[in-house]
Amino acid sequence: MLEVRGLAAIRSDRLVFGSVSFAVPAGGALLLVGPNGSGKSTLLRLLAGLGRAELGSVLWQGEEVLADRTGQGARVAYVGHQDAVKPGLTAAENLGRGAVPALAAMGLQRLADLPARMLSAGQKRRLALARLVLRQVPIWLLDEPTLGLDTASVARFGVMLAAHRAQGGVVVAATHLPLPLPEASEFAFA
């Protein structure tokens, strides 16, 4: 279970959000909704241990996690706005070891040996999502994960999400588009 208590973030002397609290049970999903600039991305980076919280705590299985940000990094998979895809490497090389099943999960197996610079924006995003399968971690943090994806890919991504949740994984996603996350709770930013 992922639990957030009274979290507050300040960026360049401006309060992004104050006192965010929620809990996501094992196998659960949480959608972060709110207007642009309301702090959804900041919260996701903070949960990943990339950002710094001003106040509050994040608990995973009842233990505080923000004190050990390296340890928290090993527990989460994060898909941000950038795809972290190196154009000079092939799709398979971008993922590294165990790439084949991960590529297949997003329907990219035929593009495995293609340099990533030849991929379209949607295909790069699919490659970034394929990395989720590879990580084998309990917490998925997704920032607009389906931006630029076609319907078939969104369906494939839905299968991935369902498999992850069936194994007891947790998903926290910020999005403006409908995501294939049945029975997800919502957290609305002001």
Place this chain on the structure above:
Amino acid sequence: MLRRDLRLSLRHGSDTLAALLFFVLTASLFPLAIGPAPETLARLAPGIVWVCALLAALLPLDRLFGADFEDGTLDQLLLSGQPPAMVAAMKALGHWLTTGVPLLLAAGPVALMLGMQAEVVPALLAGLLLGTALLSLFGMTGASLVLGARRGGVLLPLLVLPLVAPVLIFGVAAADAVASGQSPRAHLLLLAALLAAALPLCPLAGGAGLRSAAE
């Protein structure tokens, strides 16, 4: 991660090649500017090789973390479960292997081209071996600190050059000592001591820089 960086730099060899060409070209400008008198050139050769190698090693620093920072790879590296200091250390090692080692290989021929006596070359190379490793460590630290800053490229040499000034002084002194018939041991030991201090400290500082850049 190191393998991935090396594969990337092998595939676009331009960064390594640019540093190497810069080194060889600037060093070969000196005979044109100073005049080809062999004794003058031989006297200046250690200094020329060192300054050119130092500036050439600075060239690729700007992109050391820049590309990773912009395309989101840095976030993924910090989430890999490795401590940030480890990520920084691997980057420094990558910089040394792709820039320091080629410079080291080119330094011998360049020094001989400038008319350096053959018996001075081993001391010069021994100094450069330690020196390029130090340049990679200090350079990586500087690059991580200016990451995300506007005009970081301008700030970077200002930050790194004062740090590497002692490296330059002892490196040139080692070669000069041999040229004047003394032992280069003291100067090389001082360089080794600098390296022993920088080896654990620079990755820690670099890791902290990466953390704050990601925030």
